[in-house]
Amino acid sequence: MALLDVTDLKVHFHTRNGVVPAVDGISFQVEAGKTLAIIGESGSGKSVACYSLVGLIPKPPGRIEDGRALFEGQDLLTLSEAQLRKVRGKGISIIFQDPMTSLNPYMTIGEQLIEPLQLHFSMSRRDAWQKGIKTLEEVGIQNAERRMHAYPFEFSGGMRQRVVIAMALVAEPQLIIADEPTTALDVTVQAQILKLLRDLQQRRNIGVIFISHDLSVVADIADDICVMQHGRFVEQGERMAIFQTPQHEYTRKLLAAVPAAAKRPASYTPEPLITITDLYTQFCGNRGGPAVKALDGISLQINRHEILGLVGESGSGKSTLGRSILRLLQPCSGSIRFDGRELVHLSAAELKPLRRRMQMIFQDPYSSLNPRMTVYDTLAEPLLLHGVVDRKGLDTAVFELMDAVGLARANVLRYPHEFSGGQRQRIAIGRAIGTKPEFIVADEPVSALDVTIQAQILDLLLDLVARFNLSMLFISHDLAVVRYLADRIVVMKAGKLVESGTTHDMFTSPQQSYTQALLAAIPGRVLRDLDDSPL
Amino acid sequence: MWRFTVLRVLQAIPVILTVITLTFFLIRAAPGGPFSSEKAVSPQVQAALEARYRLDQPILQQYFSYLADLAHGDLGPTFRYPGRTVDELILDGLPITAELGFYALMIALVLGVTAGVVASLKPNTLQDYVPMGAAMVGICMPSFLLGPLLVLVFGIWLQWLPVSGWGSTPGDKLLPSITLGAMYAGYIARLSRAGMLEVLSQDYLRTARAKGLPEYVVILKHALRGGLLPVVSYLGPAFAYLLSGSFVVETIFQIPGLGRFYIQAAFNRDYTMILGTTVFLATLIVVFNLLSDIAATWLNPRLRYQYKQ
Known part of the structure; x- marks a missing residue:
């Protein structure tokens, strides 16, 4: 039964x-x-x-x-x-x-772990505590005895999930x-x-x-x-x-919708658009603690008309790199040359004409759009700010943008909350391409979306890159997505570049052990075997 | 934790110094003085008085000698109560005011937290509207209205409780404490409702329920600690305001506390008394803010950890 x-x-x-x-x-x-x-x-x-x-x-x-x-x-x-x-x-x-969020931040791991035991088996605190330690060891947490007294914030995400699993297992369901x-x-x-x-x-x-x-x-x-x-x-x-x-x-x-296929190697002559040399960005330490080196001597080149995939685990400095290039963060030292011009020391006023040529698409379409602005306002703002069109041509320009990103024109006066996640990301993409930029940083643009929607947005991005001759830095933790989209790939770890190369080379013959570990961790081996893909 | 405390104490010094300086010069800028009255005083007496209280010195010199005395904890002689110092008067009134404030705060806590938690459990139902409506009334009703109303109902109509006094007849401390605490109960109710609502929507409460814990354990053990953090942060300032804002209640119920002196001193242009009470209350407010910050830090394991480093 x-x-x-x-x-x-x-x-x-x-x-x-x-x-x-x-x-x-x-x-x-x-x-x-x-x-x-x-x-x-x-x-x-x-x-x-x-x-x-x-x-x-x-x-x-x-x-x-x-x-x-x-x-x-x-x-x-x-x-x-x-x-x-x-x-x-x-x-x-x-x-x-x-x-x-699923662990109580005000209680120690131990207290939370033994609750089901005391509740369902009326175990004494001492016995329950011992069983708690054993369960923590079983899910692979080191120093379990000491860690029982720790609070959730002292654990990393993966360790916390082990604690959550231990909590589910402890009463032997x-x-x-x-x-x-x-x-x-x-x-x-x-x-x-x-x-x-x-x-x-x-x-x-x-x-x-x-x-x-x-x-x-x-x-x-x-x-x-x-x-x-x-x-x-x-x-x-x-x-x-x-x-x-x-x-x-x-x-x-x-x-x-599972992005299984790899991008066909494009034939283009590499012509550098952005050249980054020895870039350092630091964050000040919390309350006098040591400064955190978010970028630790990064040098790389982004070519015209290419999509450069930037992969790495959370905390590796991917987003910091994207934001530093756009000068949304101030780098400490190093050089960023955009189309031959040094960006690092430009003032805000000097940067403004360049801002039109470099845009950003953010990860979370739920929070990156102003909830009080209609689609029209959102799309029109950068156009007017950078003088791309005058007031007379504005309506037409906004409608054309909506066509380009696949939004129905009838929705022009709606607010972000009236759209689904995928549609919101289309609005954000429209906002980014409105000023006819040459370079876009896309920071995990599909990770908040469902798979079928994700596939649509990826295809939209590919289409726009080809149509508008864009270059793109595509940041993602999802290697399958990157493989589908990127011409070249850069791997980051702890603020440093680990490896870079063409997408094909990186997936077939990764050199560094870290890259190999990343690739081995991609889920869906069964699916790939079905496809006979090069993995 | 010590570093944090020392740092906060150091930050308090410029605040208190600013309060002293502003008060010192503002009261002297106001028209009239402690010895100007309708009664004519002979010039010799006037001069002798001013010499006795250093009013004949240049104002900056008065200021610095006041600061020097203050550094020794001496708030100076009062101008209106001959033979008594400001220190004595404050120390006489403080225990009574502090006791009144303490009872008021306890009443506010018990009523406020209960009302707030009860309301948060079923938002936007009758169980929410009734306590929150009461809280709103508590906040809006000034003590000079609530006090006489309570006296009228419980003291005169029902004759359950004495109408005034402090510690002379049994039960006479109840009405003033309720009158003073009502507004704070209202604030605390609103704070704890908001705090609880925030916490009740957290994922970790679902985790607690998924363990099979009964609802009252989920609320009391898992939700209350985070939900009442805003209340803890508010307690310090609240107690300080209770002490400094009790003069209306003290007047209504004839309580010989600190508040009386404060009002009378202002009318009398009693320079040292005004300064003394102001400095004293400002220090209290700063100290209690500091205490509640420390408490809130201690209750939040994450902050506690940060300061341990």
């Missing part, structure tokens, strides 16, 4: 604007020792479906309309809140997405719901955490529901896969079947 047997689960949200069927009749089973992946884009209802099983959705407005969820012989959906509390954390536990457990992590850390989860699951024979938007992550660890869209499973089945012979159109679309 399956560990968890869900039939026809329906969860509706009763809002002021009507009933939203967040989960609309789904059925699935999870076996002990197996992983069931639920794949879907944001808003598809995958988290709601799982949280509703253990009573963690807000009620109201949420309401479970129908269904049965058999776990250890009882129907979870009919249990009272008090009975559900006995299941939560003991029979079924949850690993949440963002390790930065039979089923774990892992909600995007690696989405917030760097790719090398992600690989470690995935391996850890897989090991623990097999050692303890736990059933896992793995919620993700990322097919390539799921490809390596899932036994069965359910593809979810608009609250329903459009397709479910065994892993290889889903990848090899996808039946539903949406599954095929998701698979196609």
Whole structure:
């Protein structure tokens, strides 16, 4: 018998604007020792479906309309809140997405870790503490005994996620719901955490529901896969079947959106647009602490009409480099030559004419647009500021920009909150290309977006680069995306350049061990094998 | 932590010095003096008085000798209570005012935090509107209105509590403390509601619920600590304002505290008394701000860690 047997689960949200069927009749089973992946884009209802099983959705407005969820012989959906509390954390536990926010910042790791033990097994504090130490060791945290007294902020993101996993494991549950457990992590850390989860699951024979938007992550660890869209499973089945012979159109679309192909090597003669020599940028230390060297002697060249991919883990100085080139940050020393002109010592007034020629696209389309400005205002502002068009030509110019980035002209007077994430990023791109720049820094422009949207935005960027003869510094932590887009790649670590080369060379014969580690950590080996790609 | 404390104490010195200087020159710039009255005084007496209180010296010299005395903790003689010093008068009134302020703050804390937390648990329902409405009334109602109202209801109609005095009849401390604390209760209620709402939407509370913890543990153990941080930061300044702002309540209820002197000194042009109370209260405000900063730092493990380094 399956560990968890869900039939026809329906969860509706009763809002002021009507009933939203967040989960609309789904059925699935999870076996002990197996992983069931639920794949879907944001808003598809995958988290709601799982949280509703253990009573963690807000009620109201949420309401479970129908269904049965058999776990250890009882129907979870009919249990009272008090009975559900006995299941939560003991029979079924949850690993949440963002390790930065899912731990209580005011309590030590130990205090938080032993809570389920004291609660569900009435263990003494001393015994619970010992078990806590053991669990921390099991998830690979060094000096576990001492670290029990540490607070969450003393851990890095990957270590925190290990703590969250330890918290989910400590009461020895039979089923774990892992909600995007690696989405917030760097790719090398992600690989470690995935391996850890897989090991623990097999050692303890736990059933896992793995919620993700990322097919390539799921490809390596899932036994069965359910593809979810608009609250329903459009397709479910065994892993290889889903990848090899996808039946539903949406599954095929998701698979196609994984940036698997490498960019064809472009034939252009390298003509430098930006030359950076020995660039240093520092941040002052907190309260008299030592200064942090964000950029530690960077030298590189960005050619005309090329997309240079800049990869590295968080904290490696990628964004600092992008911002230093645009002089959004003041470098300490070194030289940045743009089209033959030295930028580092220019005053704000001298920089202004150059600002028109260099633009930036930011990571988060939710916060990089002014919420009080309509699309029209956002797009028109740089045009007027740099005198690209006069007032008479402004309307036409704004409309043409909207066409170029694929926004319907009818939306011109709408505000950012009325758009989806992908559309917002289109507005941000329109704002950047409006002044007809020669160079754009794109800082993780697709990492906040769903995969299918991500694919559209990447294609838009490729199209615009070709159409407007742009050069681009494309910053990303996602190597698959970079491979799809970039002509050349630069790898950064701790403020230094590790390696650079053409995309093809970097992916086929990386020289440095750090680059090799990065490449090995890319999830989705199964998918790549299917494609017979050069990886 | 010590570094932080010493640094903050050093920062306080220019603040207090500015307060002294401004007050010193402003009261002398005001028309009239401590010895100008309708009653004619012979020139000899006037001169003798001014010599006794150093008023015949150039103003800058007065200023510096005042600072020199102050450095020894001497706030000088009062002009209006012959034979008594400002230090004595402040020390006489302070314990009473401090006691009143303490009770008022306790009432404000208990009422305010309870109301704020209760309201935050079900925002935008009756459970929110009722305590927050009451908090608004508490903030808006001046103590010179609330005090007499309370006296009217509890002292005269119901005859449950005495209408005035301090420590002479049982229960006479209750009405003044409520009158003084009501406004602070309102502020604290609003602060704790906002703080709790912020924390209640955090992911780590969902983590706590996912462990199977009952709701009251989630609230009391996981949410309260972060949610009440803004209240802790407010407590220091609040207590200082309670001490310096109690004169209305002290007047209504005939309490022999510090506030009375403050008002009378201003009317009397009692230079040293005005200066003395101002400097004293300014120091209190600075000290209590410092204390609440230290408390807030100590409650936040991240800040605590930073200062340990």
